[in-house]
Amino acid sequence: MYFLDVPLPISKQKLNKLGERIAASDPPAKEDLQLLNDVLRAYQSILVTVEEQLALIELSATSRVKTRSVLIEKLRRERGMALARVQDMAGARTVIEGGWAEQNATVEQLTRHFDEWTGKPSKVIDRRSSPSHGYRAVHVIVFPEGIPSFPRAFR
Incomplete structure (x- = not known):
């Protein structure tokens, strides 16, 4: 099975409208949920x-999909957040033993593999030198066909 075989059930535009409706209503409509x-x-x-x-x-890796309640909370907290732009909707985490050299080699391995597999270049965000809220990691974000944005491996 490949990413390309798993399109989202709605378009980016409809996904964003869904996010707007969910953020604006309490409780959200059953159909939207x-x-x-x-x-x-x-x-x-x-x-x-x-x-x-x-x-x-x-x-x-260990992986997780953001829970529905956490996602709804995020949409309400970050007014105007487009649901299709939520980059941490799902993620997989790989922990690498060793120092930066081993981590950098793994980032290269991941980007090479997923760039070839998806046909699109990955985005790398390195937070090791400049942590965000104490979080020091390298994020490799891949963009498979039909998926708005999908974070892949965190380290």
């Missing part, structure tokens, strides 16, 4: 595929 569940299930399927791809390059 069901649609959000469908989106989160699609991301869960993608994470399974990511873990399969990591196994091909002999890496393993």
Whole structure:
């Protein structure tokens, strides 16, 4: 199974409208909650595929999809946040033993593999030198077809 086989159940535009409705209503409509569940299930399927791809390059990860309640809270807290632009909707985390050299080598391995696999360049955000809220990691974000944005490996 590949990312390309798991399109989201709605377009980016409809995803953003869904986020606007959810942020504006308390409680959200049952239909909107069901649609959000469908989106989160699609991301869960993608994470399974990511873990399969990591196994091909002999890496393993822990992964998670943001819970519905946390996502709703984020949409309400960050007014104007487009749901299609939420880059931490899902993620996989790989911890690398060793220092920066080993970490950098793994980042190169990940970007090479996922750039080839998705056909699009990955985005690398390195927070080791400038932590964000105490979080020091390298994020490799990949952009598979049909997915607004999908964070892949955190370290």
